[in-house]
Amino acid sequence: MNFLPWVSLFFSTLLASAVATTPSQTTARRDSSTFVSTSGSDFVVNGSAFKYIGTNAYWLPTLNTNEDIWNSLANISALGIKVVRLWAFNDVDTIPVNGTWFQLVRNSTVSVNTGSNGLQKLDTVIQMAEQQGLYVILSLTNNWYPLPLLNSTVPPINSTAFDVTPGTNNTLPRNYLSNNYGGMDLYVRQFGLETHDQFYTNESILTSFMNYTTQVVSRYVNSPSIFSYELANDARCNSTLPASASCTTETITTWHATVASHIRSIDPNHLISSGVGGYMCTNCPKLYPLTPAPAPVTSPLPGKKKRTVAPVTKEQILRERSERRRRNREAAKRAGTLVEDGVRVRGRWVSTATKRQTTPSLGSMYDGSYGVDSQDISNIPDIGFSSFQLFPDQQSYGTDDPNLTPSQNVEQDGTQWITYQAQSATAVGKPAVLTGFGLVTQSNAPSFVPFNSTVAPFASDNSSSNATYGVTNQQQADTYTTWLNTGIAAGLNGIVQYQWGQSNLTAAPGTTVSPPTTTGEQSTPSSPGQSSTPSTTTGESPNDGYSTTGSSTVQQVLGSAAQAIAAD
Ligand SMILES: *[C@@H]1O[C@H](CO)[C@@H](O)[C@H](O)[C@H]1NC(C)=O
Ligand SMILES: *[C@@H]1O[C@H](CO)[C@@H](O)[C@H](O)[C@H]1NC(C)=O
Ligand SMILES: *[C@@H]1O[C@H](CO)[C@@H](O)[C@H](O)[C@H]1NC(C)=O
Ligand SMILES: *[C@@H]1O[C@H](CO)[C@@H](O)[C@H](O)[C@H]1NC(C)=O
Ligand SMILES: *[C@@H]1O[C@H](CO)[C@@H](O)[C@H](O)[C@H]1NC(C)=O
Ligand SMILES: *[C@@H]1O[C@H](CO)[C@@H](O)[C@H](O)[C@H]1NC(C)=O
Ligand SMILES: *[C@@H]1O[C@H](CO)[C@@H](O)[C@H](O)[C@H]1NC(C)=O
Ligand SMILES: *[C@@H]1O[C@H](CO)[C@@H](O)[C@H](O)[C@H]1NC(C)=O
Ligand SMILES: *[C@@H]1O[C@H](CO)[C@@H](O)[C@H](O)[C@H]1NC(C)=O
Ligand SMILES: *[C@@H]1O[C@H](CO)[C@@H](O)[C@H](O)[C@H]1NC(C)=O
Ligand SMILES: *[C@@H]1O[C@H](CO)[C@@H](O)[C@H](O)[C@H]1NC(C)=O
Ligand SMILES: CC(=O)N[C@H]1CO[C@H](CO)[C@@H](O)[C@@H]1O
Numbered sequence: 289m290n291f292l293p294w295v296s297l298f299f300s301t302l303l304a305s306a307v308a309t310t311p312s313q314t315t316a317r318r319d320s321s322t323f324v325s326t327s328g329s330d331f332v333v334n335g336s337a338f339k340y341i342g343t344n345a346y347w348l349p350t351l352n353t354n355e356d357i358w359n360s361l362a363n364i365s366a367l368g369i370k371v372v373r374l375w376a377f378n379d380v381d382t383i384p385v386n387g388t389w390f391q392l393v394r395n396s397t398v399s400v401n402t403g404s405n406g407l408q409k410l411d412t413v414i415q416m417a418e419q420q421g422l423y424v425i426l427s428l429t430n431n432w433y434p435l436p437l438l439n440s441t442v443p444p445i446n447s448t449a450f451d452v453t454p455g456t457n458n459t460l461p462r463n464y465l466s467n468n469y470g471g472m473d474l475y476v477r478q479f480g481l482e483t484h485d486q487f488y489t490n491e492s493i494l495t496s497f498m499n500y501t502t503q504v505v506s507r508y509v510n511s512p513s514i515f516s517y518e519l520a521n522d523a524r525c526n527s528t529l530p531a532s533a534s535c536t537t538e539t540i541t542t543w544h545a546t547v548a549s550h551i552r553s554i555d556p557n558h559l560i561s562s563g564v565g566g567y568m569c570t571n572c573p574k575l576y577p578l579t580p581a582p583a584p585v586t587s588p589l590p591g592k593k594k595r596t597v598a599p600v601t602k603e604q605i606l607r608e609r610s611e612r613r614r615r616n617r618e619a620a621k622r623a624g625t626l627v628e629d630g631v632r633v634r635g636r637w638v639s640t641a642t643k644r645q646t647t648p649s650l651g652s653m654y655d656g657s658y659g660v661d662s663q664d665i666s667n668i669p670d671i672g673f674s675s676f677q678l679f680p681d682q683q684s685y686g687t688d689d690p691n692l693t694p695s696q697n698v699e700q701d702g703t704q705w706i707t708y709q710a711q712s713a714t715a716v717g718k719p720a721v722l723t724g725f726g727l728v729t730q731s732n733a734p735s736f737v738p739f740n741s742t743v744a745p746f747a748s749d750n751s752s753s754n755a756t757y758g759v760t761n762q763q764q765a766d767t768y769t770t771w772l773n774t775g776i777a778a779g780l781n782g783i784v785q786y787q788w789g790q791s792n793l794t795a796a797p798g799t800t801v802s803p804p805t806t807t808g809e810q811s812t813p814s815s816p817g818q819s820s821t822p823s824t825t826t827g828e829s830p831n832d833g834y835s836t837t838g839s840s841t842v843q844q845v846l847g848s849a850a851q852a853i854a855a856d
Contacts (some may be wrong), residue, residue, distance in 0.1 A: 318505075319820060322512040323557045325421065327671055331719050331781050340426070341850040342371035342784035344724055347689030347830045348389045349409040350463045350800035358416050360790045360829070365420045367843055368850030371515050372417065373723055373784050376410055376426035376504055378463065379470020383476055386798030387462060391500055393478045398496045400503045401529075401657065406644070407696045407714035408509065414513055415821040422514035425784070427563055428501055428547075430471030430521045431484075434528040460742075464595050464830045466787075472520070479602050484527040484661070498550050515553070516672060518723070518734040519547050525602035525659030528740055533839060537572045537661035540564075541668070545575070548670035559672030562665045563723060565683070566676025566709050567663075570602040576667035578715060599663055600708045601717040606648050612700070613689055620691040625689040653685060653705075662709075667716045671783065674713035678771070680703050681758075682738050682834070695759055698727070699767045703774045710778035721782035722775055725765055726834035727733035730758040736833030744833075767843045772849040774830035776856055785846055785855070789837030790829040801827040 322334065329335040343364055351357050364372060378390040388409050392399050400562040401407065410426075417424050463469060479486075479493050487493055501517075508514050523540055525531035546558045578599065620626040652658065666674035677686070686701035688694075706722065715721030728736045733746040736758070746757045759767070768785070775783045795803040803825040828837050836842045 293399040321644040339853045340370035344373045344786040344787040345788040346375040348413045352796045356793045361483045367847045371423045378545045401603040418513035427518040432467035433473040435473040461802045467516045511735040514558045515563040516559040541664045543670045552670045567658045567660040568654045570662040574664045597714040616691045673719040675723045676709045679727045719781035726784040727787040728758045729834045787834045789835035795825040796828040
C-alpha cells in the first residue's frame with residue numbers, strides 16, 4: 289500500500305488553501321444559517337437547537353505538521369465531540385528560534401506574526417476543523433502567565449524552557465503548559481506597569497489588545513466553524529501580578545463589554561463569550577441589571593415552555609447548603625458513620641482544609657472576591673452565552689461536609705456549582721456552557737501544574753514512591769459521568785472537558801512537542817515499508833494534569849455523553 293504520497297498531496301492541498309486564502313474563498317456555499325446563533329436559552333444551527341460535548345486542546349496551532357493537526361481533530365471528531373476550545377493567542381517577549389508564536393509584545397509595542405509559524409497556523413486549524421464538522425471556541429488571552437523559576441541549575445532556563453520541579457531537570461518547552469502562552473501579565477510587564485488589572489484599564493494596553501483581536505477576528509468573519517470568540521480565559525482581578533485596590537467586579541464587567549462591542553463591530557456573524565470561571569457576586573451592584581427582574585425566558589423552539597427563573601441569591605445558597613448538610617448527616621447517622629462535629633481534613637489532593645463556618649458566609653465563589661460577577665457579564669448584550677469552569681484541584685467550590693469523603697465533597701460541590709450556573713444563565717435568558725472541567729488522577733498527578741504556577745507540585749524525584757494525590761481513574765470516570773449527567777439534566781447547552789490528549793505527534797527541537805531529552809524512549813523506529821521516510825521522533829500532546837492520553841474510559845464517558853446531549 290503506497291499511502292504516503294496521497295497523504296502528502298492531500299495535505300499540501302489543504303495547506304495551500306488554508307494558508308493562501310482569506311476565509312472568503314469558501315463563502316459560496318455558506319449562508320447565515322450555518323453560523324451558530326442563539327434563541328433564548330438555546331444555541332441554534334441550521335434552524336435546530338444545538339447542544340454539544342466539547343474538549344480543550346489549547347496546543348493545536350503549535351503542532352509541527354498539518355497531518356498532526358488533522359489527525360488530532362479527526363480523533364476528537366470520531367468521539368462525537370462537536371466543539372474544540374483552543375488558544376488563539378501566543379504572545380512572546382522574545383521571538384523564539386523555533387515553534388509557533390502569534391504576537392511579539394515588547395517594550396510597550398506589539399506586532400502580530402501573520403507568517404507560516406504565526407496566525408497561518410490558526411488558519412490551518414480552523415480550516416481543518418471546518419472540514420471535519422467541528423466548531424472552535426477561540427480564546428483571545430489568558431489571565432495566567434506566571435514566570436518560570438529562574439534559580440534553576442538546569443539549562444536552558446529562560447522564557448523558552450521551564451524547570452518543572454527545581455533540581456529535577458524536568459524541563460518543559462514553551463507552550464507546553466496552558467499558562468505559558470503570554471497573556472495579560474505579559475502585556476502589563478512589557479508596558480512597564482505593575483498590577484494585573486491594569487490590563488483591563490490601561491488605555492495603551494487596551495488599544496494593543498483590541499488591535500490583536502481585530503487582526504484575529506477579521507480573518508474569520510465568514511468562517512462557519514467559529515463557535516465563539518472567547519474574550520479571555522478565566523479573567524480576574526488577580527493573577528501572578530497582584531490586583532490594585534481599585535479592581536472590582538465592575539472593572540472586569542466593563543472590560544468585557546468594551547472588547548465584546550469592539551469585536552461585534554468587526555464581526556456580525558459569530559457569538560462572543562467571556563471565558564470566566566463563573567464566580568458569582570450575589571450582592572454586587574450590577575452594570576447590566578435584569579430588567580424586568582427576573583427576566584422572562586422565552587423560547588420559540590417547539591416543545592419548550594416559557595419559564596421565569598430567578599437569579600441565584602445568597603439566601604438560596606445558604607438554605608440549600610444547610611439542607612444538603614442535614615441530609616448528609618441523616619444518611620451518615622443511618623449508616624452509623626456520623627461525624628458529630630469538627631472538620632474532616634481533606635486528603636492531600638486538596639491543598640487546604642477549610643474551617644467550619646460559624647457565621648454563615650457565602651465563600652469566595654459567590655461574594656465577588658475574584659472581581660468577577662458572571663451574571664452581570666453574561667447579561668452584557670454582546671455576550672452570547674454564559675460560561676463557567678470547574679477545576680476542584682485549583683479551587684474549592686464549597687465548604688467541606690465532614691460526613692462526606694473528599695471525593696464525595698468534590699463531586700457534590702461540582703454538581704451544585706453546575707446547577708447554580710444553569711440557573712444563573714436561565715435568569716439572564718441565555719445558553720450556558722461549561723468551558724472546562726477536570727479532575728487530576730493519581731496517574732496524572734506528577735504532571736499537574738496549577739494555573740498560577742510553572743511547577744508541578746506532586747512531581748517527585750523519586751518516581752518509585754506511589755501517588756498520594758489525585759482521584760483514582762474510576763473516581764474520575766464516575767465523577768465526570770455525574771457532572772455530565774447533571775449538566776445535561778440542568779439544561780447546559782455545551783460541556784467542554786479539559787483536556788484532550790493526542791499521541792503520535794511529530795516532535796521537533798524547540799517546539800511544544802519536543803524530542804525527549806532523556807534517553808530516547810519515545811522515539812519511533814521507522815517501519816520496514818517506509819524506509820524512504822526519515823525516521824521521526826514522536827511525542828504526546830501537552831498534559832498539564834488532565835490529559836486523556838491513555839484513558840479510554842474518559843473517552844468512552846465523553847462519547848456516551850455526546851450521544852445523550854445530542855438526543856436531549
Ligand atoms: C448545518 O448544515 C450544513 C449544510 O447542510 C451541514 O454541513 C452542517 O453539518 C449542519 N450543522 C449541524 C450542526 O447540523
Ligand atoms: C502516526 O502519524 C503518522 C503521521 O501523521 C501517520 O502516518 C501514522 O499512521 C500514525 N500512526 C498511528 C499509529 O496513528
Ligand atoms: C523602549 O522604547 C523606548 C521608547 O520607544 C526606547 O527609548 C527604549 O530604548 C526602549 N527600550 C528597550 C529596552 O528597547
Ligand atoms: C497593531 O498591529 C500592527 C500589526 O502587528 C502593528 O504594526 C501596529 O503597531 C499595532 N498598533 C497598535 C496601536 O498597537
Ligand atoms: C529555587 O526556588 C525555589 C522556589 O522559590 C526554592 O524552593 C529553592 O530552594 C530554590 N533553589 C535554589 C537552589 O536556590
Ligand atoms: C534561552 O536558552 C536557549 C538555550 O540555552 C538559548 O539558545 C536562548 O538564546 C535563550 N533565550 C533567551 C531569551 O535568553
Ligand atoms: C541535571 O542536569 C545536570 C546537567 O546535565 C546534571 O549535572 C545534574 O546532575 C542533573 N540533576 C539531576 C537531579 O538529575
Ligand atoms: C500567584 O503566584 C504568585 C507567585 O507565587 C503570587 O505572588 C500571587 O499571589 C499568586 N496569585 C494568586 C491569585 O494566587
Ligand atoms: C486578590 O487575591 C487575594 C488573595 O488571594 C485576595 O485576598 C484578594 O481579595 C484578591 N483581590 C481581588 C481584588 O481580587
Ligand atoms: C506502589 O503500588 C504498587 C502497585 O499498586 C505496589 O505493588 C507497590 O508495592 C507500591 N509501592 C510502595 C512503595 O508502596
Ligand atoms: C531549531 O530547529 C532546528 C531544526 O530542527 C534544530 O536543529 C535547532 O536545534 C532548533 N533550535 C532550538 C533553539 O531549539
Ligand atoms: C487516541 C486515539 O483515538 N487515537 C487514534 C487516532 O486515530 C488514529 C487513526 O487515524 C488511530 O490509530 C488512533 O488510535
